[in-house]
Amino acid sequence: MKIKLGLPDGIGSGIEGFQKLINFAENAKQHQFASLEIDLSGVRWLDANMCSPLGAILYKISRKPNAVSLAGLSQKLEKILSKNGFLAAYGREKIPDTYGTTIEYKRFEPADERYFASYVETHLKGKGIPPMSAALRKKFRESIFEIFSNAVIHSQTKFGIFSCGQFFPVKNRLDFSLTDLGVGIRENLKQMAGLDLPAAEAIQWAMEGKNTTKKGAIPGGLGLKVLREFITMNKGRMQIVSDGGYWELNAGAVNTQSFSVPFPGTTVNIEINTADAASYCLASELSPADIF
Amino acid sequence: MKNKLTIKAFEIVGSKFCVSSEDGNRLYQQIADALRQKKRVDVSFLNVESLTSAFLNVAIGQLYGNFSEQDIRGGLTVSDMQDDDMALLKRVVDTAKEYFKDPEWIKAVRKEVLGDADAK
Numbered sequence: 001m002k003i004k005l006g007l008p009d010g011i012g013s014g015i016e017g018f019q020k021l022i023n024f025a026e027n028a029k030q031h032q033f034a035s036l037e038i039d040l041s042g043v044r045w046l047d048a049n050m051c052s053p054l055g056a057i058l059y060k061i062s063r064k065p066n067a068v069s070l071a072g073l074s075q076k077l078e079k080i081l082s083k084n085g086f087l088a089a090y091g092r093e094k095i096p097d098t099y100g101t102t103i104e105y106k107r108f109e110p111a112d113e114r115y116f117a118s119y120v121e122t123h124l125k126g127k128g129i130p131p132m133s134a135a136l137r138k139k140f141r142e143s144i145f146e147i148f149s150n151a152v153i154h155s156q157t158k159f160g161i162f163s164c165g166q167f168f169p170v171k172n173r174l175d176f177s178l179t180d181l182g183v184g185i186r187e188n189l190k191q192m193a194g195l196d197l198p199a200a201e202a203i204q205w206a207m208e209g210k211n212t213t214k215k216g217a218i219p220g221g222l223g224l225k226v227l228r229e230f231i232t233m234n235k236g237r238m239q240i241v242s243d244g245g246y247w248e249l250n251a252g253a254v255n256t257q258s259f260s261v262p263f264p265g266t267t268v269n270i271e272i273n274t275a276d277a278a279s280y281c282l283a284s285e286l287s288p289a290d291i292f
Numbered sequence: 293m294k295n296k297l298t299i300k301a302f303e304i305v306g307s308k309f310c311v312s313s314e315d316g317n318r319l320y321q322q323i324a325d326a327l328r329q330k331k332r333v334d335v336s337f338l339n340v341e342s343l344t345s346a347f348l349n350v351a352i353g354q355l356y357g358n359f360s361e362q363d364i365r366g367g368l369t370v371s372d373m374q375d376d377d378m379a380l381l382k383r384v385v386d387t388a389k390e391y392f393k394d395p396e397w398i399k400a401v402r403k404e405v406l407g408d409a410d411a412k
Contacts, residue, residue, distance in 0.1 A: 113312035149346030219391035222345035
């Protein structure tokens with residue numbers, strides 16, 4: 001017998017969207033060895049990049065194990081999620097992305113860093129992915145790599161890393177999400193630095209100064225700060241959801257909030273302003289002789 | 293300091309994207325081998341289009357845990373870097389110097405593993 005689980009409407013890149021996903025995950029986690037039909041008939045809008053946290057949650061449910069299927073999609077939603085490859089995991093064919101506005105939904109293993117690099121290059125090349133300046137394209141690409149590396153180094157994920165992106169041409173916005181199903185920033189901070197902070201404060205800690213949980217022969221602690229600086233300069237938006245914490249950067253201002261039930265991993269969402277013409281060259285006076 | 297050796301990052305990594313820690317470690321090994329032999333090394337980033345702090349932490353930041361600042365400054369140069377990449381490398385280097393200057397983790401490990409009473 002199939003058990004029906006409804007996915008709520010309005011899964012956007014913000015605190016409400018994540019709260020809905022957390023509620024859904026919490027409701028689903030009790031099931032094991034079951035046939036679960038995820039009912040999307042109530043979903044009129046879902047930000048395509050949010051396929052990353054949604055896919056991660058569904059993957060975790062299916063690994064319990066459960067047989068997961070999707071049903072009730074509107075034609076419009078079916079088309080969007082077939083274009084970005086999300087539905088390929090649920091028995092649908094991927095359809096061509098004629099205007100090239102999607103960054104395909106994919107699951108990676110932590111060891112796939114090189115494969116991930118070629119995936120990013122493929123999806124930022126040509127097509128409709130926006131006519132960004134060369135400098136912006138470079139910074140965006142590097143930001144995505146930094147997020148991926150961060151997940152590889154810190155998450156301890158056993159279930160992989162899930163990525164997806166979407167370009168909104170009218171708004172000049174490009175959204176990208178990366179989710180891991182690892183221990184979360186709070187637990188990582190506790191294990192590696194002995195700091196037991198509430199989840200939102202743990203994210204804030206990771207985003208500031210030279211803070212790092214790295215130990216051993218290789219230093220660290222720059223990736224998320226570089227990302228934050230770029231998003232601030234670009235006048236973009238960024239959210240990090242990890243464990244029970246929500247951290248958002250919007251117009252240079254930070255807002256943190258807490259969830260009463262934790263998200264089962266970490267998602268980093270970035271939204272960049274593709275019309276930005278800034279050069280991002282910050283080092284005109286720096287010469288190679290000054291570096292070491 | 294004797295013969296100068298040019299190491300091409302693109303060649304070591306085999307890609308225009310210097311982004312993975314594993315690739316960073318390959319470059320680190322080459323630089324470290326040369327510095328141990330007291331060779332002068334130039335790392336060329338010609339044709340490299342993207343660099344991350346994760347890569348540079350492993351490839352270059354790690355050197356500060358195994359070589360003196362003086363040895364690195366005297367033995368290592370970089371070339372063919374884009375301005376923003378050079379700025380990122382500078383930050384990686386500054387962070388590494390600080391990380392290895394006051395390594396709390398080293399003190400903690402000494403205290404835990406060796407029972408070192410002097411470790412604070």
